[in-house]
Structures are given as C-alpha cells and as structure tokens.
Amino acid sequence: MTNPIGDVEKAKAILITGSNTTENHPVLSCYAKRAARFADAKIIVADPRKIPMVRHSVLWMRQKLGTDVAWINGMIHVIIRDKLYDEKYVKTRTVGFDDLAKTVGKYTPEFVEGITGIPAEDIEEAARIFAKAKSASILYTMGITQHICGTDNVKSLANLAMITGNVGREGGGVNPLRGQNNVQGACDMGGLPNVYTGYQPVANADNKKKFEEAWGVTGLNEKPGMTATRMLPAAHEGKLKALYIIGENPMVSDPDIDHAKACLEHLDFLVVQDIFLTETAQLAHVVLPSACFAEKDGTFSNTERKIQRVRKAVNPPGQAKDDWWILVELARRMGYTMNYAHSRAIFEEIARVTPSYCGVSYDRLEHDGLHWPCPGPDHPGTPCLHKEQFTCGLGVLHAVEWIPPAEQPDDQYPYYLTTGRHIYHYHTGTMTMKSDGLNKAAPECYLEITPADAKGLGVADGEMVEVKSRRGAITVKARVCDATEDGTVFLPFHYAKAAANKLTNTALDPIAAIPELKVCAVSISKTA
Amino acid sequence: MSSQSILINGRTAPFETGESILDAAKKIGIEIPTLCFLKRAMPTGVCGICAVEVEGASDLVTACNTPASQGMVIRTESPKVVARRRSLIKKLLSSGNHNCAVCGTGSGEWERFQALVQGRDNAQELCPVWGDCELQNLAFLYQVQGENTPEPAQEFPKVEINPFIVRDYARCIGCGRCAQACNSVQVNDAINYVPGEAKAGEFPLANEDCVFCGECIQACPVGALVEKNARYTVRPWETKKVRTTCSYCGVGCQLWLHIKDNRVVKVTGVEEVGPNWGSLCVKGRFGFHFVGHEQRLTKPLIKENGKFREASWDEALDLVAKKLGEIRDAHGSDAFGLLTSARVTNEENYIAQKFARAVIKTNNVDHCARL
Ligand code: SF4
Ligand code: SF4
Numbered sequence: 001m002t003n004p005i006g007d008v009e010k011a012k013a014i015l016i017t018g019s020n021t022t023e024n025h026p027v028l029s030c031y032a033k034r035a036a037r038f039a040d041a042k043i044i045v046a047d048p049r050k051i052p053m054v055r056h057s058v059l060w061m062r063q064k065l066g067t068d069v070a071w072i073n074g075m076i077h078v079i080i081r082d083k084l085y086d087e088k089y090v091k092t093r094t095v096g097f098d099d100l101a102k103t104v105g106k107y108t109p110e111f112v113e114g115i116t117g118i119p120a121e122d123i124e125e126a127a128r129i130f131a132k133a134k135s136a137s138i139l140y141t142m143g144i145t146q147h148i149c150g151t152d153n154v155k156s157l158a159n160l161a162m163i164t165g166n167v168g169r170e171g172g173g174v175n176p177l178r179g180q181n182n183v184q185g186a187c188d189m190g191g192l193p194n195v196y197t198g199y200q201p202v203a204n205a206d207n208k209k210k211f212e213e214a215w216g217v218t219g220l221n222e223k224p225g226m227t228a229t230r231m232l233p234a235a236h237e238g239k240l241k242a243l244y245i246i247g248e249n250p251m252v253s254d255p256d257i258d259h260a261k262a263c264l265e266h267l268d269f270l271v272v273q274d275i276f277l278t279e280t281a282q283l284a285h286v287v288l289p290s291a292c293f294a295e296k297d298g299t300f301s302n303t304e305r306k307i308q309r310v311r312k313a314v315n316p317p318g319q320a321k322d323d324w325w326i327l328v329e330l331a332r333r334m335g336y337t338m339n340y341a342h343s344r345a346i347f348e349e350i351a352r353v354t355p356s357y358c359g360v361s362y363d364r365l366e367h368d369g370l371h372w373p374c375p376g377p378d379h380p381g382t383p384c385l386h387k388e389q390f391t392c393g394l395g396v397l398h399a400v401e402w403i404p405p406a407e408q409p410d411d412q413y414p415y416y417l418t419t420g421r422h423i424y425h426y427h428t429g430t431m432t433m434k435s436d437g438l439n440k441a442a443p444e445c446y447l448e449i450t451p452a453d454a455k456g457l458g459v460a461d462g463e464m465v466e467v468k469s470r471r472g473a474i475t476v477k478a479r480v481c482d483a484t485e486d487g488t489v490f491l492p493f494h495y496a497k498a499a500a501n502k503l504t505n506t507a508l509d510p511i512a513a514i515p516e517l518k519v520c521a522v523s524i525s526k527t528a
Numbered sequence: 529m530s531s532q533s534i535l536i537n538g539r540t541a542p543f544e545t546g547e548s549i550l551d552a553a554k555k556i557g558i559e560i561p562t563l564c565f566l567k568r569a570m571p572t573g574v575c576g577i578c579a580v581e582v583e584g585a586s587d588l589v590t591a592c593n594t595p596a597s598q599g600m601v602i603r604t605e606s607p608k609v610v611a612r613r614r615s616l617i618k619k620l621l622s623s624g625n626h627n628c629a630v631c632g633t634g635s636g637e638w639e640r641f642q643a644l645v646q647g648r649d650n651a652q653e654l655c656p657v658w659g660d661c662e663l664q665n666l667a668f669l670y671q672v673q674g675e676n677t678p679e680p681a682q683e684f685p686k687v688e689i690n691p692f693i694v695r696d697y698a699r700c701i702g703c704g705r706c707a708q709a710c711n712s713v714q715v716n717d718a719i720n721y722v723p724g725e726a727k728a729g730e731f732p733l734a735n736e737d738c739v740f741c742g743e744c745i746q747a748c749p750v751g752a753l754v755e756k757n758a759r760y761t762v763r764p765w766e767t768k769k770v771r772t773t774c775s776y777c778g779v780g781c782q783l784w785l786h787i788k789d790n791r792v793v794k795v796t797g798v799e800e801v802g803p804n805w806g807s808l809c810v811k812g813r814f815g816f817h818f819v820g821h822e823q824r825l826t827k828p829l830i831k832e833n834g835k836f837r838e839a840s841w842d843e844a845l846d847l848v849a850k851k852l853g854e855i856r857d858a859h860g861s862d863a864f865g866l867l868t869s870a871r872v873t874n875e876e877n878y879i880a881q882k883f884a885r886a887v888i889k890t891n892n893v894d895h896c897a898r899l
Contacts, residue, residue, distance in 0.1 A: 005779065005803040026809030030807060038712075072551065177776060178777070181775050183870040186869065189878045190885075191868040211885070215885075215886045221861060221890055225894070230891060239862075241863040244865070249868075249872040250867075250896060274825065285851075287825065288828050289824070289826055289828060293871075294785055296873065298874060299873055303780065305778075308782065309771075310773050311771060313770035313787050323880070327879045327880055329845050346878060348808065350878050367801070412828070419556050429819045431776075434821045434823070435815050442739065500577060
C-alpha cells in the first residue's frame with residue numbers, strides 16, 4: 001500500500017475493485033465501512049460479484065470478467081473530458097499525460113459499456129465521484145492482478161490515482177491488499193528471482209559485490225532467476241531438477257493442478273518444509289517439519305509496509321524447528337557456515353544490507369511496528385509513500401489498451417468461471433480447516449450460480465453438479481444465488497477435495513508472470 | 529496547546545473543544561470508572577457509572593458524554609458520586625446470574641442462588657468470566673454486594689447454536705457495548721439494539737449478518753458473551769498472554785495469544801496499537817487450532833519405495849545436502865529452485881534467499897504471492 005491502513009478511514013471516496021474486502025481483509029474493511037457510515041465517504045465497488053461491500057456502496061459497477069482496463073480507461077476518459085483532473089499535479093509530478101489522453105480518447109462511456117456491460121451513466125457517475133472527492137483511495141487485490149493483463153490493470157488504476165492527484169495524499173493512494181500475512185516481507189527480503197533484499201537488483205555489479213562481501217562468498221549469480229510460475233514448466237521440461245518448497249501448497253493454489261502435479265513429479269528431488277503433510281508435501285522426497293508462527297520469534301511486514309514482531313508463545317511439537325534453523329544447518333552441511341544465536345541476529349544482518357530496513361531494530365519494534373522505508377535509527381518510518389515526490393522522480397502515466405481474457409466461453413464451455421476466497425477459510429485451508437468452528441461455518445465447497453442459469457440446467461439449490469474446463473473437472477454442490485451475473489459462476493478455491501484450481505487457466509501475465517486465475521471457461525452439468 | 533482547562537479533584541486538566549470530562553480526566557491520569565463506554569464509538573452514558581459531580585449543577589452528570597467546558601469544577605469520588613455508583617452497581621449485580629463471590633445476601637440464600645445458576649449453566653464453578661469482569665471489579669472497588677434471589681423472576685434464554693459464541697442473556701447488563709462494537713466499530717449491523725430502549729436480555733443478539741468477528745465478545749464487560757470453547761475452561765489466572773502478529777491475511781492484526789499448558793486456548797485483539805486497535809476477524813480470533821494440532825509434522829520424513837518413514841534431523845539433512853550438491857555439480861546451479869514463503873517470517877525469507885544465492889548460487893528464488 002502507498003498509504004497506511006488508517007488512511008482508508010480518511011478517504012472521501014473509496015474505489016474497491018477485485019477485492020472482496022469484508023471477507024478477505026475483514027479488519028481493514030471496517031475502516032472503509034466506518035468511513036462510509038460515519039464520515040460520508042462514498043464507496044464505489046467494481047466487481048463481477050455482488051460482494052457484501054456492495055451493501056455499503058453508493059455505486060456498484062458489475063463488469064464482465066477481464067474487462068478492467070476498459071472501465072478504468074472509461075473513468076479516465078470522463079475525467080479528462082470534463083477537466084476534472086488535478087492539472088497542477090499532472091504538470092509537476094507526472095509524465096505521459098498526452099499519450100494517456102490520446103489512448104483513452106476512444107473509451108467513451110458508451111464504448112466501454114459495450115465491452116464491460118457497465119451502464120455508461122454509471123461510468124460517468126463513478127468518474128465524477130472519484131475525481132471530485134477531496135481524497136480518493138483505491139483498494140484492490142487478486143481480482144485485479146490474476147489476469148493475463150494484470151500489470152495493465154494495475155497501471156490503469158495508478159493512472160486514475162495520479163491524474164486525480166491522489167498518490168501521496170492523505171486518504172488517497174493505490175493500495176494493493178496483500179492476501180497472505182507476509183507477502184510484503186517475502187518480497188522485501190529478496191524472495192524474488194531478480195532482487196536481493198529491499199529490491200536491490202541481482203543484475204548489478206555493485207550489488208553483487210556488496211552481497212559477496214556481506215556474505216563472505218564469491219561468484220554470486222548475476223542472472224535473474226525463474227519465477228514460481230516458470231519453475232514448474234521448467235521442471236516438466238527437465239531443466240529444473242531439484243525444488244525446495246517452504247510453507248506453500250501449490251497443489252491447491254496453482255492453476256491447473258493436474259499439470260502442476262505432473263511437473264512436480266518430474267523433479268529428481270523435491271524437498272518440502274511445512275507444518276503439515278500438505279497435498280504438495282505428499283509428493284516430496286524429503287519432508288522437513290517446521291515451527292508455526294506461534295512457536296517462533298521474528299517479524300512480519302504487513303500490507304501497509306509495517307514491520308511487526310512475531311513472538312514465541314508455545315514450543316513447537318515434537319522435533320519441528322524454525323525454518324531458518326533448518327536452512328542454516330543445511331548450508332553448514334554444504335560447506336557454508338552461518339552463525340545466528342537468535343532471529344534477532346538475523347534481523348540485524350537484514351538491517352545492515354537493506355537500506356529501507358536499516359533503521360529498524362527489535363528494540364524499536366517492542367511496543368509498535370514501523371513502516372519502511374526507515375533509513376535511520378531515529379527515522380520515524382514512512383506510513384505514506386510518495387508524499388512530496390515519487391521515489392523515482394516523476395510518476396509515469398502508462399497509456400494501456402484493453403485486451404480480452406485468454407479464454408472465453410464458447411459452445412463447449414459456455415460459462416465464465418471466477419474464483420476467490422470466503423471469510424471462514426484461508427488460502428488452501430491447511431490451517432483454518434483444523435478449527436471445528438470454521439469447518440462448521442463453511443464445511444464444503446460450493447458453486448455460486450444464478451437462479452436463471454440453474455433453471456436452465458435443471459439444477460436445484462444444494463444439488464451436485466460437475467464443473468468442467470479444458471484442464472479438468474470437479475464435482476461440487478450448487479448454491480443458487482444472485483452473487484454473480486447470468487453466464488458467470490464462482491468457486492472458492494480453498495478446498496482440496498473440490499479444487500477450483502483443477503479448472504483454472506495457467507495463461508500468464510507476460511510481465512508479472514501471474515496466472516489468469518480469475519477467468520476461465522467451463523461447462524456445467526447435473527450429476528446423476 | 530489548548531488554553532482551556534477544568535479543575536478535577538483540585539487538579540488542572542487542559543482540554544480541547546469537543547472533549548468530554550472523561551477525556552480530560554484521562555489525560556491527567558485520573559480514572560473515572562465506566563461500563564457502557566466503548567473506545568471508537570459514540571458514548572451513550574446509558575449505564576450511569578461514570579457519574580461525576582459538577583459544582584453548581586443540580587444533578588450528577590455522566591463524564592463520558594458531557595463535554596468539558598471552561599472553568600468546570602469537578603469531583604469524581606465525592607460521597608454523592610460514590611453513593612450513586614454503589615446503588616447502580618447493586619442494581620446490576622442483582623439483575624441476573626452474577627454468581628461471583630461478591631454477590632450474596634444471607635448465606636443460605638447465597639448457596640441456593642449458586643446452586644441454581646450452576647445448574648442452569650451446567651457447571652461446577654463460579655461465573656465463566658470470574659476474575660475477568662468489569663462489573664465484578666467495580667463491585668470490589670465500591671464494596672457492593674448484590675441481592676440475588678434464588679429464583680430470578682425471569683429465565684433468560686442462552687443461545688449456543690452458533691459454533692463460536694455463547695450468548696448468555698442472564699448475565700447481560702444492557703450496556704449496549706456489543707451493539708456498538710458490531711454496528712459502529714465493525715459495521716456488521718448484526719445486533720439490533722439501542723441502549724436504554726430495551727431491558728437487558730430482551731433483545732435478540734445477533735442476526736444472520738453475524739460474521740463471528742467476536743468484536744462483541746471483546747467489548748462485553750461481563751459474562752454475557754463468551755467464546756464457546758473457552759467458557760469455563762480458560763481462566764485468566766491459569767493462562768499467560770503473549771503478544772504477536774496474526775498469521776493469516778496481510779492486515780497484520782496484533783493479537784494476544786492466551787496460553788495454557790503450552791497450548792493456545794484463546795485469542796484476543798491488542799487494543800493499544802494499530803492496525804486493528806483490538807478488532808479481529810473470525811479467522812484471527814477463532815482459527816488458532818492448527819497450532820498444536822495432532823496432524824502437525826513432528827519429525828523429518830524420507831520417502832522410500834513410495835512411502836514415508838521417519839528420520840532423524842541428521843539423516844534427513846545429510847541426505848538433502850548430498851542430493852542438492854550432486855544435482856548442482858551435475859546440472860549446474862540453475863537446476864535448483866527455491867520457493868520461499870509468504871507465510872514465514874522476514875528472517876526466514878532472508879535466510880532462504882541467502883541459502884539459494886550464496887550456497888547454491890542461483891537466483892531461482894520466488895514465493896507464491898502471485899497465487
Ligand atoms: S461476532 Fe461480530 S458480527 Fe457477530 S454479533 Fe458479534 S460483533 Fe457482530
Ligand atoms: S485477524 Fe483477520 S483481518 Fe486481522 S490479520 Fe488476521 S485474518 Fe487478517
């Protein structure tokens with residue numbers, strides 16, 4: 001997030017898109033709901049599903065799946081046409097406005113209605129509400145990024161925020177909500193193929209030298225590595241021989257699970273380090289038991305870039321160990337010694353090699369967390385990014401064109417399928433499904449289907465249906481409701497037994513390498 | 529700096545326009561007891577416990593919703609104030625199944641009342657929130673006893689059908705904090721109650737809009753709302769609390785893990801800091817059972833002939849080191865990939881990428897955040 005969570009309550013307009021906020025980021029959603037209820041903020045929801053947040057909104061735009069760039073360009077079109085943009089901000093802080101204006105020229109509300117199904121007057125209204133608000137915040141998650149055009153979607157949202165002067169403004173910002181507790185931290189720590197900690201590129205001689213010195217090694221690799229979504233196919237092709245997976249369960253979370261399984265089975269050697277024998281761990285050659293969050297010390301960095309302490313409360317079961325201990329031991333056996341008495345010592349090393357973390361220490365985190373960048377021991381941290389200027393000079397407005405999703409309904413697979421989470425389970429359910437209460441509240445998978453579609457198929461609420469795509473099929477209970485629109489169905493992806501990701505598409509966004517999990521085509525039939 | 533001030537118990541208390549007497553008192557460290565007052569919600573003053581004496585006013589005023597005004601002279605523990613509080617506390621204590629030690633009339637009556645309440649609760653012990661109850665604390669502070677009769681006039685229903693929360697109307701004091709927590713803080717609109725308009729226990733708590741965030745439990749000052757799986761089994765004097773960060777979504781709520789015998793038995797939100805200021809969601813509050821779950825992995829496993837067998841750390845790590853070394857030597861560094869995790873700590877992610885880069889010499893490092 002460019003802005004802190006508390007800022008959401010200060011926004012006068014909040015555009016929520018591709019984020020079922022009340023279910024996936026419940027506590028954060030309260031800030032938006034309170035802003036609407038008690039401070040007259042106007043919430044605009046753009047979502048193909050009638051998510052609970054719609055109840056709190058003044059306007060709900062139901063776009064067809066995979067048409068986000070179109071409606072966002074439509075809003076920008078109206079804002080430029082009616083001169084509602086922040087001229088001074090655009091002039092002094094951004095580049096690329098003319099190109100953007102030219103590109104969005106053809107995205108008239110009527111043209112956009114044709115692509116997205118959103119009524120032209122709603123696009124106009126949304127544009128006015130957003131541009132006229134004293135501060136306007138954008139909240140989004142995977143509904144925006146899990147598309148072949150995910151990078152374009154994000155750029156479009158950034159365009160919208162920048163031309164209205166909302167980046168660097170209190171109560172504004174472009175705010176991706178991280179789905180997993182420490183996605184931010186994993187990225188910050190260099191858990192990415194192209195960067196060391198703090199986003200220092202690996203393909204840079206100075207960085208190479210810096211880390212060689214810090215780590216006491218020579219010959220660090222300057223060639224960026226493969227993303228997760230490329231590692232699996234590489235395993236299939238035999239280029240990747242060994243894979244080490246820590247605490248992830250791609251056998252439920254990856255698109256096209258059957259294919260993912262084939263890839264993992266192709267490996268010469270698979271090590272999985274986890275707290276449970278997950279679907280993925282079952283494929284491993286060696287499984288290493290690790291401690292969970294309540295059993296160890298450390299830090300997480302949340303979605304607002306706030307570094308917060310994790311503290312050991314109980315002992316790990318049996319011989320389970322801290323993930324770092326396991327890797328340090330392994331390194332030692334491969335001839336490289338690391339010495340840390342405690343996670344605190346690791347954090348001190350992180351601070352030494354990471355400019356954005358260098359002012360942070362466990363002592364400072366004792367009572368409350370700190371937002372990075374925090375470049376010195378007296379620096380108060382940075383809750384709001386890009387306040388006076390963008391980190392990299394001027395903000396670039398990227399003109400982007402809409403492209404249709406990789407897969408569209410046809411005669412054989414006539415329905416659109418989209419996927420997501422609900423409030424009672426988390427990701428692949430490995431953790432939440434151990435709580436009886438949560439299982440009682442949400443015991444099994446279901447397919448949301450509209451009354452008209454259900455009637456057309458002769459399916460009643462609670463009956464079992466088979467859902468099939470080009471990649472696989474699952475059987476699941478029909479839940480007849482009006483959450484989606486006719487022709488579109490929804491599946492939560494938590495359940496391994498009826499895994500939505502047996503159906504989803506592996507088509508990737510060419511830049512971010514994120515698969516198009518949010519759109520694919522399926523057929524549905526009643527099971528005998 | 530504000531130039532306005534009031535005098536509380538003879539001490540000067542500065543305040544800003546719009547602040548209440550309670551706010552001003554808090555700033556100079558004077559505590560005025562409250563019951564219905566809930567941070568982050570509009571004060572209602574319905575319980576009356578925060579009554580204080582304002583010089584020149586005909587009656588006591590409630591400190592939580594009376595704005596401070598220049599020159600006020602206030603006494604927070606005058607005889608009149610104390611008498612008022614004692615009578616309010618006594619009334620509340622006598623209004624339901626408040627079977628803590630401070631309640632009682634004659635000894636025979638007390639025992640019969642105990643037996644009755646324990647029978648209704650199907651319990652052998654005193655109230656489920658004994659030692660963790662704001663009404664009980666006030667009763668101790670002001671030395672008040674209730675007048676519980678063995679047969680409370682009305683038998684209140686207890687709602688236990690949902691998987692997370694026991695709603696015990698017989699201990700409800702009608703303060704309305706749950707309604708404010710639900711409607712003003714979480715904005716879930718599941719509790720339809722306007723404090724003061726209905727008698728305790730006469731409003732149906734929580735409709736189908738309830739999403740089990742448990743904000744109402746944390747807000748309840750008494751034992752009317754209790755976590756189902758902690759009721760009568762988790763007592764504050766048996767547990768220790770450890771503060772940490774929620775491990776589910778990216779909001780990063782601050783939690784108290786309540787620990788008993790090396791197990792997490794209850795979770796509450798940390799009220800003093802953001803991002804959550806005490807709020808949690810159903811996963812953070814009730815999804816902790818995986819921590820000590822019997823299916824947890826406890827030993828390294830090595831697969832042989834398609835089956836796992838247990839192994840020692842030495843054996844497992846030696847095997848992994850040998851295999852990874854062989855593959856690196858035969859196929860090069862980039863034949864190795866490491867998926868680190870959005871679930872583990874920063875320190876662990878750091879070591880994971882350091883391992884791949886410094887030991888194996890590959891940048892094939894990623895995590896599953898794209899999924
Ligand atoms: S659990 Fe949450 S949603 Fe349910 S009644 Fe309590 S505060 Fe409201
Ligand atoms: S308590 Fe809920 S909202 Fe808060 S971090 Fe945990 S999962 Fe997210």
